[in-house]
Amino acid sequence: MRVTVVTLFPELFGTFAEVSFVGRARTQGTLVLETKNPRDHGLGKHKSVDDTPYGGGSGMVMRVDVLTAALEAVDAAAAAPAHRVLLTPQGAPFSQSSAKALSEKEHVVLVCGRYEGFDERVRSFVHEEISLGDFVMTGGEVAAMAIIESTVRLLKGVLGNPESTHEESHQGSLLEYSQYTRPAEFRGLGVPDVLKEGHHLKIAAHRKSEREERTQARRPDLYARYLQTKPPEKPKKAKRPNKAQAAKKGDE
Ligand SMILES: C[S@@+](CC[C@H](N)C(=O)[O-])C[C@H]1O[C@@H](n2cnc3c(N)ncnc32)[C@H](O)[C@@H]1O
Numbered sequence: 001m002r003v004t005v006v007t008l009f010p011e012l013f014g015t016f017a018e019v020s021f022v023g024r025a026r027t028q029g030t031l032v033l034e035t036k037n038p039r040d041h042g043l044g045k046h047k048s049v050d051d052t053p054y055g056g057g058s059g060m061v062m063r064v065d066v067l068t069a070a071l072e073a074v075d076a077a078a079a080a081p082a083h084r085v086l087l088t089p090q091g092a093p094f095s096q097s098s099a100k101a102l103s104e105k106e107h108v109v110l111v112c113g114r115y116e117g118f119d120e121r122v123r124s125f126v127h128e129e130i131s132l133g134d135f136v137m138t139g140g141e142v143a144a145m146a147i148i149e150s151t152v153r154l155l156k157g158v159l160g161n162p163e164s165t166h167e168e169s170h171q172g173s174l175l176e177y178s179q180y181t182r183p184a185e186f187r188g189l190g191v192p193d194v195l196k197e198g199h200h201l202k203i204a205a206h207r208k209s210e211r212e213e214r215t216q217a218r219r220p221d222l223y224a225r226y227l228q229t230k231p232p233e234k235p236k237k238a239k240r241p242n243k244a245q246a247a248k249k250g251d252e
Pocket residue numbers: 087088089090111112113114115116117118130131132133134135136137138139140141143
C-alpha cells in the first residue's frame with residue numbers, strides 16, 4: 001500500500017515513519033509512506049498556499065489551485081490515480097470499518113488542512129472526507145497519523161500475530177475482554193481464577209460474556225447493534241434421564 005500525506009509540515013512524519021508497526025511495514029515493503037508539501041506549488045515569491053476568505057471572516061483559507069496542483073503532481077508521479085481523502089472535522093467519523101476500507105486501497109492520499117481549513121471547492125477534487133472526531137485540531141497531521149496507524153496494522157504481514165485483531169475492540173460490535181499479566185496479585189487486585197486454570201473452553205466462555213457485559217455497560221449503542229446481528233441462541237436440549245432416574249419415575 002502507498003500513502004501520500006499532503007502536508008505543510010512533512011517533518012512531523014519523520015520519527016512516525018521510523019518506529020513500531022509503521023516502521024516495520026516500510027522496512028518489509030508492505031507500506032510506502034511519503035509526503036507532498038503543497039508549498040512546492042505555492043504562489044509568488046513567498047510560495048503562498050493560503051489567502052483571505054471572500055466575504056471576510058477570521059483567519060486564512062487554503063487555496064484550491066495550490067492544493068489541486070499538489071494532488072495532480074501526486075497522481076502524475078504514480079502508476080494510477082490515488083484515492084483522495086480530505087481530513088476535516090466536517091467529514092464522516094473515522095472508524096475501524098473506514099480503516100479496513102482504506103487498507104484495501106492501492107494508494108491513499110491524505111490531505112491535511114491548516115489555518116481555517118480549505119476553500120470549499122477543494123471538496124470537488126477528493127473522493128471522501130474523514131473526521132477523527134467531534135473536536136477541532138489546528139491541522140490534519142495528527143488525524144493522518146491516526147488513520148495510517150489503524151490502517152497499516154490491518155495490512156497482511158504487519159502484525160506478528162494476525163489473530164490479535166480478531167477479537168479487538170471495534171473489529172465487530174463488541175469491545176475486547178479484560179487482559180491481565182504478571183504479577184497475579186498487585187496491591188490487593190487479583191486476576192480472575194478462570195484465567196489461571198488453563199481450561200480453554202471456560203476461558204473462551206468467560207471472555208465472551210465479559211465482552212458482552214462491558215460493551216453493554218460502556219457502549220450501549222454498540223451493544224444494541226450486536227444484539228441485532230447476534231445469531232439466536234440454540235435452545236438447550238432437555239437431558240435424557242439416566243436409567244436410575246427413569247426407573248424411579250416409573251415407581252412414582
Ligand atoms: C483549525 S482546523 C479548521 C476547522 C474549520 N474551520 C471548521 O470549522 O471546519 C484546520 C485543519 O485541521 C484539520 N482538522 C481539525 N480537526 C480535525 C478533525 N477532527 N478531524 C480531521 N481533521 C481535522 C483539518 O484538516 C482542518 O482543515
